[in-house]
Amino acid sequence: MPRILLLFAHPALERSRVHRKLIERIPRRDGITFQDLYERYPDFNVNVRKEQELLLLSDLVLLQHPFYWYSTPALLKQWQDLVLEHGWAYGTAGTALRGKRMANVLSTGGGAEAYRRDGFNRHTIREFLAPIEQTASLCGMEFLPPYLIQGTHRMTEADIEEAARAYSKMLEALLDDRVDLQAWRSAPSLDAIRPKTEPAGARS
Ligand SMILES: Cc1cc2nc3c(=O)[nH]c(=O)nc-3n(C[C@H](O)[C@H](O)[C@H](O)COP(=O)(O)O)c2cc1C
DSSP states (O other): OOOOOEEOTTTGGGGGGGGHHHTTOOOOOOTTTEEEEEOOTTTSSSOHHHHHHHHHTTEEEEEEEOOOOTTTOHHHHHHHHHHSSBBTBBBBTOOOOTTEEEEEEEEEOOOOOSSSSTTTTSSSSHTTTTTHHHHHHHHOEOOOOOOOOOOGGGGGGHHHHHHHHHHHHHHHHHHTTTSHHHHHHHHSOOOGGOOOOHHHHOOO
16 A cells, blocks of 8 residues: 655635545555644745655655646645655665655646636646646656646636545545556546546445
């Protein structure tokens, strides 16, 4: 079972419609560690050793956040700047993260059609994520296609409930090793993949 570290960054959770529901549905199971960065570090004073410890204990790092100005909220950048130290995460002696995997779980106000070369935002989500992709690569991590929730401005409460249910199921599938890695690698996004079904009676 892959150990998942879910790094969550939302600076205004009290005003959130989408992520508030998503995080309510995160499976409370062994194998998944939920770290709410804005709750832990409201003053941006990231505990580097603690964060490095959490990374060492994980196989898959999920960065969950709303898309803010085509990027992550600021604290997730601060986390990268402080935690991914030279000699630890990268550089000749920096091998701590090698072989681990990383992906974003992100929501966008704009719809999927706005994130095409010929669309309103002129770039794909994957293109906007290039700095994180290269950061992961420099650290010897495999960067995988993101899990996307798009068009949030137009989502009804029922749509959000449904998105939260689907996300929860995907996290369960990841924990149970029911997501085909090759399929994930070649898919446009993780949410587009159908995990293998659970063996009957395996879980309630
Ligand atoms: C400061 C800020 C910047 C944003 N930038 C973008 C953006 O670049 N692209 C986009 O599609 N949506 C953008 N949005 C919309 C958010 O991504 C969207 O409201 C969020 O994903 C919804 O999740 P929530 O209900 O949990 O906040 C932005 C919102 C804010 C507040």
